[in-house]
Amino acid sequence: LPLWNFLQKRLEYRVEKRQDPMTESIRNIGIIAHIDAGKTSTSERFLYYSGKTHKLGEVDSGNTVMDYLDEERQRGITIVSASASFEWKLGERSHLVHLIDTPGHIDFTAEVERCLRVIDGAVVIFSGVEGVEAQSEKVWRQSEKYSLPKIAFINKLDRFGASFKRTLEQMKRKFPAKRVVPLQIPVGEEDSLSGVLDLVGLRTLRFAGDDGSAVVAEPVAAGDGPAGIWRDEMVSSLSDFSDPISEEFISSGSVSEDLLRREIRRLVIEGKIVPVLCGSAKRNIGIQPLLDAVLLYLPGPSERGGFHAFNPKTNEEMECSVADPEFRGLVFKIIASSSGDLLYMRTYSGKIKAGDTLLNPRTGEKVRGKRLLRLYARNVEQVEEAGPGDIIGVVGPSNTSTGDTLCSLHKPVSLERIVFPEPVISMAVEARSSKDKDRLEFALQTLCREDPTLFWKKSEATGQMILSGMGELHLEVSAHKLRDEFHMDFRSGEPQVAYRETLLEPCEVDGVFDRVIGENRFYAAVRVGFEPVMRLEEGIESSNAMRNAQAIPSSWTRSAEENLMNGLKTGGNWGYPLVYVRAKLLDISGNESTNDAAVAGATLDAVAKAVKTGTRILEPIVKLEITSPEQNIGDINGFLQAKRAVILGMESLPEVKRLVCEVPLSEMFGFSKSLPKLSGGRASFTMEPCGYQEVSLEVLEKKAGM
Numbered sequence: 001l002p003l004w005n006f007l008q009k010r011l012e013y014r015v016e017k018r019q020d021p022m023t024e025s026i027r028n029i030g031i032i033a034h035i036d037a038g039k040t041s042t043s044e045r046f047l048y049y050s051g052k053t054h055k056l057g058e059v060d061s062g063n064t065v066m067d068y069l070d071e072e073r074q075r076g077i078t079i080v081s082a083s084a085s086f087e088w089k090l091g092e093r094s095h096l097v098h099l100i101d102t103p104g105h106i107d108f109t110a111e112v113e114r115c116l117r118v119i120d121g122a123v124v125i126f127s128g129v130e131g132v133e134a135q136s137e138k139v140w141r142q143s144e145k146y147s148l149p150k151i152a153f154i155n156k157l158d159r160f161g162a163s164f165k166r167t168l169e170q171m172k173r174k175f176p177a178k179r180v181v182p183l184q185i186p187v188g189e190e191d192s193l194s195g196v197l198d199l200v201g202l203r204t205l206r207f208a209g210d211d212g213s214a215v216v217a218e219p220v221a222a223g224d225g226p227a228g229i230w231r232d233e234m235v236s237s238l239s240d241f242s243d244p245i246s247e248e249f250i251s252s253g254s255v256s257e258d259l260l261r262r263e264i265r266r267l268v269i270e271g272k273i274v275p276v277l278c279g280s281a282k283r284n285i286g287i288q289p290l291l292d293a294v295l296l297y298l299p300g301p302s303e304r305g306g307f308h309a310f311n312p313k314t315n316e317e318m319e320c321s322v323a324d325p326e327f328r329g330l331v332f333k334i335i336a337s338s339s340g341d342l343l344y345m346r347t348y349s350g351k352i353k354a355g356d357t358l359l360n361p362r363t364g365e366k367v368r369g370k371r372l373l374r375l376y377a378r379n380v381e382q383v384e385e386a387g388p389g390d391i392i393g394v395v396g397p398s399n400t401s402t403g404d405t406l407c408s409l410h411k412p413v414s415l416e417r418i419v420f421p422e423p424v425i426s427m428a429v430e431a432r433s434s435k436d437k438d439r440l441e442f443a444l445q446t447l448c449r450e451d452p453t454l455f456w457k458k459s460e461a462t463g464q465m466i467l468s469g470m471g472e473l474h475l476e477v478s479a480h481k482l483r484d485e486f487h488m489d490f491r492s493g494e495p496q497v498a499y500r501e502t503l504l505e506p507c508e509v510d511g512v513f514d515r516v517i518g519e520n521r522f523y524a525a526v527r528v529g530f531e532p533v534m535r536l537e538e539g540i541e542s543s544n545a546m547r548n549a550q551a552i553p554s555s556w557t558r559s560a561e562e563n564l565m566n567g568l569k570t571g572g573n574w575g576y577p578l579v580y581v582r583a584k585l586l587d588i589s590g591n592e593s594t595n596d597a598a599v600a601g602a603t604l605d606a607v608a609k610a611v612k613t614g615t616r617i618l619e620p621i622v623k624l625e626i627t628s629p630e631q632n633i634g635d636i637n638g639f640l641q642a643k644r645a646v647i648l649g650m651e652s653l654p655e656v657k658r659l660v661c662e663v664p665l666s667e668m669f670g671f672s673k674s675l676p677k678l679s680g681g682r683a684s685f686t687m688e689p690c691g692y693q694e695v696s697l698e699v700l701e702k703k704a705g706m
């Protein structure tokens with residue numbers, strides 16, 4: 001198997017045999033941070049102290065394991081950045097930690113969400129200088145959607161201008177829904193930072209040696225000093241949620257380390273508190289205690305409770321449990337190659353063995369996982385079996401995409417709702433030489449399989465290949481990958497937004513199919529109601545009468561529903577797919593000459609008739625959030641007004657303003673270059689597709705340069 005050979009060669013494959021981890025001793029974590037807060041530096045040190053790398057990488061000298069990808073620019077090396085596993089011991093007990101890479105760029109919302117789904121807890125890193133920045137705030141909120149237990153780390157406390165207290169105050173202000181509880185305070189700050197004071201264990205921790213690997217602990221007395229004041233505050237904060245802590249405090253005037261740890265763990269997992277630790281990744285201060293805290297306070301897979309899954313046929317939600325015997329796993333990342341794919345899978349319940357045949361409910365296909373791998377920073381280990389809550393690499397299944405579920409054959413469930421995001425922007429790509437055409441096609445195919453928000457097709461009109469995605473940056477990054485990872489030489493056109501159409505008015509139509517094909521005559525008629533609706537109401541359904549009608553075979557109904565969906569996608573009067581439409585199947589009539597194909601034909605006829613009643617063109621809009629120093633916000637606002645933006649709100653934060661608006665995507669091309677000019681490089685923005693709005697023909701003509 002060439003992929004396997006490749007892995008062995010590139011990753012210095014080494015058999016690392018150890019006992020299979022118990023579900024309780026697994027931690028699946030992700031690091032959430034604003035760019036530059038120190039995510040890479042911290043991850044590096046996790047791997048280093050756990051013995052998985054033998055040299056401490058320095059971000060600035062460009063030799064970190066996590067950034068290996070950039071350095072090597074070779075396909076396959078993403079292995080390292082997708083997930084790295086390592087062991088960490090708490091006392092004598094060894095734990096297996098899977099560190100999952102969270103995408104650095106917030107523009108890839110779907111990827112962020114998928115990552116938040118597969119982890120059981122997060123370490124949120126804040127810079128002690130810049131404090132809580134927009135991006136971390138946003139991901140924090142996203143993580144709340146998944147009730148993700150978190151611990152926070154205030155980094156960079158060695159830097160000039162850093163303040164533990166100020167950052168803590170900001171966190172309290174910005175995250176009022178959670179009790180933020182410091183478990184450590186820094187010893188010294190800025191230049192004089194020399195260690196951390198552990199308030200739970202009442203000791204100072206210093207990190208000796210060139211690499212900070214020797215942790216030197218020294219007990220401190222609580223007393224009246226800062227240690228006493230902060231500890232009292234911590235105990236009082238915790239006792240608001242914990243009767244055992246307040247009882248012990250009342251009866252004995254102090255609380256034992258043991259009880260504190262147990263209760264902190266419970267409260268973190270219940271989502272009541274977020275403990276705060278601190279240090280400096282660059283100066284190797286506070287990293288080992290942070291790792292201890294991951295084991296101590298973040299949950300193992302079985303402590304997260306049940307998980308949501310969906311019936312793959314009906315999309316109906318169902319509750320599943322880690323204890324269920326059926327195997328279920330979610331593919332959260334794939335590395336595709338011509339010789340086979342490597343899938344990163346989070347297992348949720350049941351066991352998977354090498355060689356097992358599983359079902360992919362999205363495609364309905366059976367697939368075989370030939371090999372199971374554990375993926376360390378640079379090594380891979382082959383394993384025969386993996387239980388629930390684990391992260392493993394699977395080699396073998398083909399035709400699998402990021403976001404797919406693989407499950408036991410006899411009980412199909414889907415872990416993600418099967419929805420396909422609509423691309424909002426596209427661009428033409430064309431190989432520079434005709435001999436590269438096939439290679440480009442293959443590269444596009446591979447890229448799209450790895451990224452479920454990216455699509456490609458061949459334009460029937462021009463024969464060009466069209467790549468579509470979620471935004472300008474998304475296409476830019478994908479084009480980059482084509483060049484750097486697939487070594488493709490190609491030309492690309494200007495990005496174009498993807499227009500849509502919707503119906504002008506509700507209508508009820510009859511679609512008919514009545515044709516002689518060969519010797520036979522085929523007949524079917526359908527009655528369908530169409531209605532332009534708001535985004536959340538769109539969809540295809542059958543009326544109750546239809547569902548209860550005994551005389552109508554279910555395969556007719558299925559064919560009609562499928563073809564309603566396909567018909568709407570094929571496009572309206574201007575050739576753009578129809579959205580914001582609800583179609584209700586009211587009746588199907590037929591006779592002995594009716595079959596599924598005739599029903600399909602009648603349905604498509606109904607769609608065509610509905611389209612003839614009139615459609616309007618819609619353009620994609622995005623939600624834009626800009627954080628900028630106060631003095632530049634006027635200029636930015638003026639710029640946006642000229643871009644047809646609708647301002648939704650303006651918020652004053654310390655020293656900066658945040659502006660939220662909706663604006664047509666077509667007006668946002670080149671915005672990442674305009675914003676620095678408007679703000680002297682001091683503003684930042686996030687942008688995500690948020691739907692469609694009507695666009696006037698006048699605007700369309702102007703855009704088309706007519």
Ligand code: GDP
Pocket residue numbers: 033034035036037038039040041042059060155156157158159279280281282283
């Ligand atoms: P990321 O973008 O979140 O992955 O952040 P990096 O780990 O790449 O760090 C960004 C920059 O901050 C690099 O130049 C690091 O050397 C520096 N850095 C990271 N942690 C610290 C720290 O604790 N103290 C100081 N002074 N610099 C740090």
